[in-house]
Amino acid sequence: MNQVATKVSRSATSRPRGSSVPRSQARHASSSKQACTKQTHKPVLKTLPAGHFAGPVTAHNNTSDLFIARAAAGATATTSQSLSSVEINPFINTQGLIQPLIPKGSEASVFAVYNDRKQLQYVGFSKDLYNSLRTLLGRRPDKAFFYKAVHLPTLDQKQMIDIRAAWFEECGGPPPGNKLALERTAWQQPVSAGAISERGKLQAAEEQLKVLLAQIQQRGCKEDFQPDAALMKDGQVDFLPAKAMTPEELEAQQKRIAELAKATRVVEFELDGTTAQYELFLVHSYPTNGGMMYDLTITYEEQETRHRIILGKEYYEDFDLEPEHVVAMAFTFLLQKKEPRHTEGTVTQLHVQHKQCTTQDLHESGLVSTTCVHDKCMSCILKHDV
Secondary structure, three states: OOEEEEEEOHHHHOOOOOOOOOHHHOOOOOOHHHHHOOOOOOOEEEOOOOOOOOOOOOOOOOOOOEEEEEEOOOOEOOOOOOHHHOOOEEOOOOOOOOOOOOOOOOOEEEEEEEOOOOOEEEEEEEOOHHHHHHHHHHHOOOOOOEEEEEEEOOOOHHHHHHHHHHHHHHOOOOOHHHHOHHHHHHHHOOEEOOOOOOOOHHHHHHHHHHHHHHHHHHOOOOOOOOEOHHHHHOOEEOEOOOOOOOHHHHHHHHHHHHHHHHOEEEEEEEEOOEEEEEEEEEEEEEEEOOEEEEEEEEEEOOEEEEEEEEEEOHHHHOOOOOHHHHHHHHHHHHHHOOOOOOOOOOEEEEEEOOOOOOHHHHHHHOOOOOOOOOOOOHHHHHHHHO
16 A cells, blocks of 8 residues: 655644554565564554554654554555555454445455454455445454455456455465355354254344344444344344445544544554554543543453543653653553453553652662563653653
């Protein structure tokens, strides 16, 4: 994908804001093997315009600068286009929606589905990629995490088959969802609830529906999934295609997406010698007498957790930082230390108000940001990361 890097300086934003890039889009696959399977620097925060995907994160030491990458909308398929050259995207974007970028005039798509480890699972065809992705997420919420897609201006079955065959050859053969009968059925057919008797089919389907909806919600998807009532009576679960939106509904959705994008950041950081990312969504922010309080969610490794942060003003004013930037630094610090997160629906509170380490403490312990003697001390995070 062609990308245009846009630099937003301090004069345009007053102070650096946080950002939003799905983890899957941080880097391009660099080889055919990566397409089929899967430097130490400060946290990099980026904010993404609604409807765009970000490209590779640009490391930059000046925290007053913000880099935004805008991806050109889609690629037209050719039989020579390798799978490794196609951009990988998450099924669910940072706003909790399924929103594939499809070039205007496209009539069909060839797509590849990957699991949470970015291992190829299934290759399929579609005349409506949005609803195809919705259907596959509904059937396989435990497997459908990322996708790649190329788009055709006409519904050319031979070209679609040729592209799929080329991808199979590139990967050394078909993935499990195309090769193995049981896996192929799981991707291509409604989910069977496993009931034996006629009387138990609907009840079994209702239980299976609860499991699937819980998994979809756990993934952070905010779209509405309605089951096919006729299939439920037969002991199967599948979800109805989303209805086409009116122009008014589409405009309202785009407005909502823009609002969500402004409140969403994605932070890149170093973890065990590799680059990791998490998404930070600011649900509410409240000024307090001593600083700021935030209600927010963190999405990391496909798990969403809720938190309330109380932040003292000395931790951003003294360092000339935006308070949101300091919040991101705090969570980066905790994730680097592999602090456990509560995922059972409770709200975790983090108070960042009182300095705990003196300059003498820092000098005597020879601290770095991940070995603070006070474990979760914000002073140490700031003194070593800013």
